[in-house]
Amino acid sequence: MERRTIGAAALVVGAVGLGCMPMSWAYSGSRQRGDESLRAVHRALDLGSNLLDTADMYGPFTNELLLGRVLKERREDAFVSTKVGLLVGEQHVVANGRPGYVKRACDASLRRLQTDYIDLYQLHRADPEVPVEETWGAMAELVQAGKVRALGLCAVGARSGRRPGARLHDATVRQLQRVQQVFPVSAVQAELSVWSPESLETLLPWCEARGVGFLAAMPLGNGFLTGTLTPGEGFEPDDVRARHPRFTAEMMAANQPIVAGLRRVAHRHGEDITPAQVSLAWVLAQGRHVVAVPGAKQERWVAENAAAAGVGLTVRDLAEVAELPGAQGSWD
DSSP: OOEEEETTTTEEEESBOEEOGGGTSSSOGGGOOHHHHHHHHHHHHHHTOOEEEOOTTTTTTHHHHHHHHHHHHHGGGOEEEEEESEEEOSSOEEEOOOHHHHHHHHHHHHHHHTOSOEEEEEEOSOOTTSOHHHHHHHHHHHHHTTSEEEEEEEOOOOOSSOOTTOOTTHHHHHHHHHHTTTSOOOEEEEEOBTTBOGGGTTHHHHHHHHTOEEEEESTTGGGGGGTOOOTTOOOOTTSGGGGOGGGSHHHHHHTHHHHHHHHHHHHHHOTTOOHHHHHHHHHHTTOTTEEEEOBOOSHHHHHHHHHGGGOOOOHHHHHHHHTSOOOOSOOO
16 A cells, blocks of 8 residues: 655555544444454555554543554554543543643553554644643653654534634644644644545645644545445434434435545446545545545455555546535534
8 A cells, every 4th residue: 555654753654544433433333343343453454554543532442442452463563543632421522631631541542552652642622721732741741751652633623613704724723833832743633525625725734834644534424425325214323423414314315416426436447446435535635645544344344445545536537526516514
């Protein structure tokens, strides 16, 4: 697989990584099977999708425990990215950026992951009660202690409640400017896909100008851009898509022209090429420091996603994707 370099620390990873959250959290709990997920992780590493993206809140904790079973055997094959800063309650999620907590959370993640170091430690969300510089400073001390190799920041991502006229990632850029004064940012993780391209406005250019890696989260639009979801089929109650306005039967039907357009491009590249692979190839075409991190929990989807790194979109392809209709429906 093509390798990409991210951050001042020159971290080298496969162009397509593996988002591990669906294995343990947020998507269709009845379809989460530990042994199947373990095979998927091993398959990803075999194919060069070595960036394994997780977080202590996924489960909570169970996703890191699952990855630890693989890392115990194959630590040298993997690039481990995990996150800190969010606590999961019974019906809510709260931020905790206190320095003491961050250091304890890192030690706990190391134990669950069965490793001595984390390649990329990301701040999941800044704590509004703690200056982000204090949180970032504690994370920087973890680098100095040898427990972490590099630091990353997840985008704020709030679509509602923004200042009038503000762009989606203005708040994230302000955070980045603040923490960059404390310790270098190696990577930023934010949503980027054909139907959610807002990161192209300000966030990706900010990263490109500074050699900061960009981890494209949800590059398949939470599964919609794969073309495998049927409008009106519904989702299990614990699936995050059951509560998303874009995944109502009406909105999924209204957005089918996007999938149809991706399928037309895919057919030009061969019968075996899928809309999902075109979606991922489009993400990779947005910059040399962009790494796609699609979520998956089955070997077949891992293999399909990894193969997308070999799909080279032409100028015509990119122009055609650019002309697809924008997504209908709120994403709040």
